[in-house]
Amino acid sequence: MTTKNSIGIVKTKIFKSSNSLRLQSGKVLKEYSLVYETYGKLNAKRNNAVLVCHALSGNHHLAGKYSSKDKHPGWWDNLIGPNKPLDTNKFFVIGINNLGGSDGSSGPKSINKKTNKPWGSKFPITTVEDWVNSHEALITYLNISKLAAVIGGSLGGMQAIQWSIQYPEKIEHAIVIAAAPNLTAQNIAFNEVARQSIITDPDFNKGNYYEKKKLPKRGLRIARMLGHITYLSDDVMGSKFGRKQKNKSYQYDFNTEFEIESYLNYQGDKFAEEFDANTYIRMTKALDYYDPANGNKKNLSKIFKKIKSKVLVVAFTSDWRFSPNRSKEIVKALLDNNINVKYAEITAASGHDAFLMTEPRYHAILESYFKEMLRN
Amino acid sequence: MTTKNSIGIVKTKIFKSSNSLRLQSGKVLKEYSLVYETYGKLNAKRNNAVLVCHALSGNHHLAGKYSSKDKHPGWWDNLIGPNKPLDTNKFFVIGINNLGGSDGSSGPKSINKKTNKPWGSKFPITTVEDWVNSHEALITYLNISKLAAVIGGSLGGMQAIQWSIQYPEKIEHAIVIAAAPNLTAQNIAFNEVARQSIITDPDFNKGNYYEKKKLPKRGLRIARMLGHITYLSDDVMGSKFGRKQKNKSYQYDFNTEFEIESYLNYQGDKFAEEFDANTYIRMTKALDYYDPANGNKKNLSKIFKKIKSKVLVVAFTSDWRFSPNRSKEIVKALLDNNINVKYAEITAASGHDAFLMTEPRYHAILESYFKEMLRN
Numbered sequence: 179m180t181t182k183n184s185i186g187i188v189k190t191k192i193f194k195s196s197n198s199l200r201l202q203s204g205k206v207l208k209e210y211s212l213v214y215e216t217y218g219k220l221n222a223k224r225n226n227a228v229l230v231c232h233a234l235s236g237n238h239h240l241a242g243k244y245s246s247k248d249k250h251p252g253w254w255d256n257l258i259g260p261n262k263p264l265d266t267n268k269f270f271v272i273g274i275n276n277l278g279g280s281d282g283s284s285g286p287k288s289i290n291k292k293t294n295k296p297w298g299s300k301f302p303i304t305t306v307e308d309w310v311n312s313h314e315a316l317i318t319y320l321n322i323s324k325l326a327a328v329i330g331g332s333l334g335g336m337q338a339i340q341w342s343i344q345y346p347e348k349i350e351h352a353i354v355i356a357a358a359p360n361l362t363a364q365n366i367a368f369n370e371v372a373r374q375s376i377i378t379d380p381d382f383n384k385g386n387y388y389e390k391k392k393l394p395k396r397g398l399r400i401a402r403m404l405g406h407i408t409y410l411s412d413d414v415m416g417s418k419f420g421r422k423q424k425n426k427s428y429q430y431d432f433n434t435e436f437e438i439e440s441y442l443n444y445q446g447d448k449f450a451e452e453f454d455a456n457t458y459i460r461m462t463k464a465l466d467y468y469d470p471a472n473g474n475k476k477n478l479s480k481i482f483k484k485i486k487s488k489v490l491v492v493a494f495t496s497d498w499r500f501s502p503n504r505s506k507e508i509v510k511a512l513l514d515n516n517i518n519v520k521y522a523e524i525t526a527a528s529g530h531d532a533f534l535m536t537e538p539r540y541h542a543i544l545e546s547y548f549k550e551m552l553r554n
Numbered sequence: 555m556t557t558k559n560s561i562g563i564v565k566t567k568i569f570k571s572s573n574s575l576r577l578q579s580g581k582v583l584k585e586y587s588l589v590y591e592t593y594g595k596l597n598a599k600r601n602n603a604v605l606v607c608h609a610l611s612g613n614h615h616l617a618g619k620y621s622s623k624d625k626h627p628g629w630w631d632n633l634i635g636p637n638k639p640l641d642t643n644k645f646f647v648i649g650i651n652n653l654g655g656s657d658g659s660s661g662p663k664s665i666n667k668k669t670n671k672p673w674g675s676k677f678p679i680t681t682v683e684d685w686v687n688s689h690e691a692l693i694t695y696l697n698i699s700k701l702a703a704v705i706g707g708s709l710g711g712m713q714a715i716q717w718s719i720q721y722p723e724k725i726e727h728a729i730v731i732a733a734a735p736n737l738t739a740q741n742i743a744f745n746e747v748a749r750q751s752i753i754t755d756p757d758f759n760k761g762n763y764y765e766k767k768k769l770p771k772r773g774l775r776i777a778r779m780l781g782h783i784t785y786l787s788d789d790v791m792g793s794k795f796g797r798k799q800k801n802k803s804y805q806y807d808f809n810t811e812f813e814i815e816s817y818l819n820y821q822g823d824k825f826a827e828e829f830d831a832n833t834y835i836r837m838t839k840a841l842d843y844y845d846p847a848n849g850n851k852k853n854l855s856k857i858f859k860k861i862k863s864k865v866l867v868v869a870f871t872s873d874w875r876f877s878p879n880r881s882k883e884i885v886k887a888l889l890d891n892n893i894n895v896k897y898a899e900i901t902a903a904s905g906h907d908a909f910l911m912t913e914p915r916y917h918a919i920l921e922s923y924f925k926e927m928l929r930n
Contacts, residue, residue, distance in 0.1 A: 202806070203804075203806035204806075205806075302806070303806045303807070360797065361797070362788060362791070362792055362796075362797075363788075363791035363792050363794070363795040363796055363797065363812070363814040364783060364786075364788045364791045364792070366797070366812050366814050366815065367779075367782075367783045367791065367814050367815070367818055368783060370779070370810070370812075370814070370815040370818055370819075371776060371779045371780050371783065371818065373808065374775070374776060374779065374819070374822070375751060375776045377808060378772045378775070378776070379772075380756060396754045396755075399750070399754070400747060400750060400751045400754070400776065403743075403746070403747045403750065404747050404780065406743075407740060407743045407744060407747065410740075412738060412739075412740045415738070415739040415740045415743065416738055416739050416740070418739070419739040420738075420739055420849075421736065421737070421738075421739065421742070421845065421849050423849075428579075428843055430578075430579035430580075430581075430678070430679045430839075430843075431679070432749065432753060432835060432839070434746075435842065435843075436739070436742050436746075436842065438739040438742050438743050438746070439742065439743070439746040442743055442746055442747065443746075443750070446750070459808060463806075463808070466811065466812065467804055467806075467811075469797065473796075473797050473799075
């Protein structure tokens with residue numbers, strides 16, 4: 179048996195495009211940068227590259243650590259590495275921080291060369307379609323003419339399916355996990371509450387807060403607390419926290435009485451220290467806007483006609499943010515076009531967040547899917 | 555056929571108790587006031603009184619209007635009135651604004667006689683148990699020794715069942731609608747996000763804002779927007795709003811793009827103008843604390859042993875805040891004690907809010923239940 183090691187120490191690279199990018203909004207980024215990481219080696223045929231797309235709060239740092247002292251590996255380290263389901267001994271894995279992000283790619287926090295100040299509110303809203311275009315520019319720069327696969331969960335899964343639509347000749351497999359063909363009204367509603375809590379935070383200052391002393395942490399904190407509720411299932415919250423109290427008896431005040439409250443407050447505080455509010459509201463907008471079928475379910479089959487890749491769709495039973503039924507809409511529209519699609523519905527208690535967890539059946543399916551890819 | 559009229563013009567009354575009330579928290583209210591309304595006539599036997607308990611944002615104004623120019627009748631006007639399911643030709647109906655409320659009963663907004671200023675943060679947290687005790691004081695004052703029924707939805711339903719536990723000799727029927735024997739971790743989580751959005755609003759000023767120019771409207775607005783998502787089902791949001799856009803094409807900015815966003819913002823704005831933040835956070839606390847079984851499901855049967863009333867439990871299929879399964883926990887614990895319980899699970903799309911709607915099958919069940927009461 180081979181040991182499943184971490185990829186080890188990794189480095190971030192930067193891709194600077196001097197080509198302009200016309201965005202879906204009509205605005206144009208005259209130039210832009212993308213930070214990215216790669217693990218494993220590109221083979222001689224240059225056909226073993228797997229692009230990993232991140233979700234709302236993710237980034238390019240998928241696996242490994244930046245130094246031996248680094249406490250936290252990349253966000254998908256349980257999946258990606260030597261002999262792991264996405265095996266870096268076999269595949270060349272690419273992670274990119276999306277445009278509008280705040281981890282090094284062009285975004286509201288980066289410097290606008292025109293003004294020599296952070297973009298702030300002036301950084302345009304970018305969409306899944308824009309991201310896919312920028313990914314393609316990086317892939318071209320890396321001299322990869324066809325990706326073995328694009329994989330992602332949640333918003334990342336939307337990018338994987340969109341890659342198949344937008345560059346059908348340049349993708350062999352799309353792996354779409356815990357995703358949906360668009361957001362429901364309820365999904366949009368949660369996003370809007372999160373955005374409003376940030377935008378109405380007096381420290382938000384219309385998005386121009388980088389040069390102020392105060393960041394809009396209050397709003398970001400509330401947004402993250404709310405997000406966390408939707409990432410977990412009712413059941414897993416019940417089994418993890420239930421009505422467990424902090425103290426033996428009620429205190430009858432507005433401090434936290436229940437462990438679930440402490441957990442949420444802790445998650446909110448931590449996130450508000452680390453993440454950028456302007457990026458958060460932009461990522462939720464990209465989610466809201468994504469809708470390849472343009473409001474008409476029937477259109478999805480028409481749009482999917484373009485797809486030439488094979489597709490793996492994975493959903494989790496307890497995911498109420500993007501329920502299995504939403505994944506099945508994708509599967510149906512693919513089948514309408516006789517596209518080679520595999521669908522796995524994983525019985526898992528942990529809700530939407532399951533896509534990030536080391537759920538054995540889930541990882542086994544990905545592992546066998548990637549192994550199958552190597553045989554063909 | 556008799557016409558179903560509104561009760562017409564109604565008046566608010568006030569009950570001032572000079573008896574002190576020991577609260578569950580151990581604190582004591584030396585004196586307190588309750589505003590209330592009554593409709594219909596108390597019969598000679600004084601046995602036709604029905605107490606209606608309100609939920610989070612409700613109050614004592616159940617039905618009718620305050621003047622002919624009044625645009626909005628009481629919050630349960632579709633249920634209560636002459637020839638309506640809760641027929642004021644037959645029953646004497648009582649509505650009370652709970653302690654901690656802000657519509658006239660003693661609460662954070664009312665004057666603390668000690669200081670001659672609004673109580674603000676100093677008003678103690680009151681619980682379902684405290685409310686039931688204060689209701690009982692009013693009932694005694696009205697010279698009613700036994701209520702024909704106590705009815706309520708959501709947090710109001712918790713009061714109805716608690717009435718049966720706390721004053722088993724003084725209640726003939728409990729009607730428990732869209733309720734639960736306690737909150738789940740997810741329920742508490744949503745409440746905590748709402749509270750944190752209020753408490754961290756800079757204008758909240760630790761609850762002492764009545765004498766300031768600014769009210770903590772931002773936080774209350776977010777809390778209400780979030781609440782609204784949980785009152786509606788995913789399905790009804792989908793059929794009412796779906797992905798309907800405000801404009802023909804996306805604007806790519808942070809204004810509202812979708813009708814669901816406008817709806818939520820409108821609801822949030824309206825509520826923040828009308829409701830009191832201190833009351834809101836206190837009502838959510840009463841919800842969190844309510845747990846007659848004290849954290850142990852099995853205890854519920856033991857606690858229910860005291861109950862002498864008959865019980866009607868009503869749940870709505872699409873209610874994900876207090877799902878039918880939670881109502882069934884109540885039913886089971888009642889059956890364990892051979893209590894006369896009827897259970898109705900109504901197929902309704904509108905989620906938790908269904909208890910406020912004119913759903914024919916739901917109203918028909920209440921109507922026949924009340925008629926049955928008159929026969930016995």
